[in-house]
Amino acid sequence: MEKNVEISMLCQLYGKLLTEKQYEFIDDYYNNDLSLSEIAENNNITRQAVRDIIKKGEKKLFEYEEKLLFMKRMLNQEKRIEKALSELTKIQKDYSDKEIANVLENVKKELRYLV
Amino acid sequence: MEKNVEISMLCQLYGKLLTEKQYEFIDDYYNNDLSLSEIAENNNITRQAVRDIIKKGEKKLFEYEEKLLFMKRMLNQEKRIEKALSELTKIQKDYSDKEIANVLENVKKELRYLV
Numbered sequence: 001m002e003k004n005v006e007i008s009m010l011c012q013l014y015g016k017l018l019t020e021k022q023y024e025f026i027d028d029y030y031n032n033d034l035s036l037s038e039i040a041e042n043n044n045i046t047r048q049a050v051r052d053i054i055k056k057g058e059k060k061l062f063e064y065e066e067k068l069l070f071m072k073r074m075l076n077q078e079k080r081i082e083k084a085l086s087e088l089t090k091i092q093k094d095y096s097d098k099e100i101a102n103v104l105e106n107v108k109k110e111l112r113y114l115v
Numbered sequence: 116m117e118k119n120v121e122i123s124m125l126c127q128l129y130g131k132l133l134t135e136k137q138y139e140f141i142d143d144y145y146n147n148d149l150s151l152s153e154i155a156e157n158n159n160i161t162r163q164a165v166r167d168i169i170k171k172g173e174k175k176l177f178e179y180e181e182k183l184l185f186m187k188r189m190l191n192q193e194k195r196i197e198k199a200l201s202e203l204t205k206i207q208k209d210y211s212d213k214e215i216a217n218v219l220e221n222v223k224k225e226l227r228y229l230v
Contacts, residue, residue, distance in 0.1 A: 016182035067131040070185060077229055084225045091218045103206045110199045111226075114192055 004030050006071075010061040013070050022057030029054055081111050119145050121186075125176040128185050137172030144169055196226050 008030045015023045028034040028042075036054075040047040065071050085108055092104045123145045130138045143149040143157075151169075155162040180186050200223055207219045 014183070017179075064132075068129070068185075070183075080225045080228055084222045087218050087222050087225075091215050094215070100206050100209070103202055107199045107202050110195045110202075113195055114229075 007058055007061065009071055010065055011057075013074075014061050014064040014068075017064060018057050018060060021053055022060070025050055025054050026057045026061075077114070081114050085111055122173055122176065124186055125180055126172075128189075129176050129179040129183075132179060133172050133175060136168055137175070140165055140169050141172050141176075192229070196229050200226055 007026065011018075011023070011026050011030065015026075018026070025039055028039050029036070034042075036047045036050050040050045043050070088104050088108050088111075092101055092108075122141065126133075126138070126141050126145065130142075133141070140154055140158075143154050144151070149157075151162045151165050155165045158165070203219050203223050203226075207216055207223075
């Protein structure tokens with residue numbers, strides 16, 4: 001996984017455990033594509049200070065993942081669900097019985113909520 | 116949900132964020148059914164000290180859940196998966212086609228890993 005995608009996901013999962021500034025700067029940098037200089041200017045601090053805050057926040061995100069493994073679990077789960085969905089789609093196509101096709105559709109709907 | 120079941124689940128999810136003692140005492144008290152006095156004796160500290168450490172740990176667990184909501188998400192997810200599984204079992208019974216029954220069985224196996 002690309003580093004920026006990874007940090008973006010980690011921030012979604014554990015962002016509430018960061019300080020306000022760490023969260024805000026990581027969000028600006030990785031999700032809103034602002035540069036360090038832009039964030040620095042918006043907050044009246046140096047570019048180096050922005051970088052330090054982001055680095056510290058990133059470190060915390062990786063530490064939380066190392067302990068809790070929620071991202072890893074989530075990605076494994078998504079893989080399993082995608083597989084289940086594609087199997088269901090496969091047999092659904094062979095189905096003429098409308099009632100059963102409907103049930104399969106409902107099951108897929110439930111599962112899609114999970115990814 | 117009963118308080119001890121809830122704390123046991125929270126400890127499974129967030130236990131790695133507690134101190135070693137907090138984790139150990141909560142595990143002893145809620146999962147291994149030791150009394151406060153027994154834990155106190157095993158650790159050569161007072162019953163009140165054990166209680167304080169457990170209370171502090173519990174507070175942290177609830178704070179993590181309040182921020183991260185992983186238990187809530189997990190329980191919602193389990194409900195959806197149980198529902199999907201029971202729908203699949205229902206239509207599986209009506210199936211004479213062996214190939215399709217097998218596919219459904221595989222899908223259910225994937226989903227059972229998730230709960």
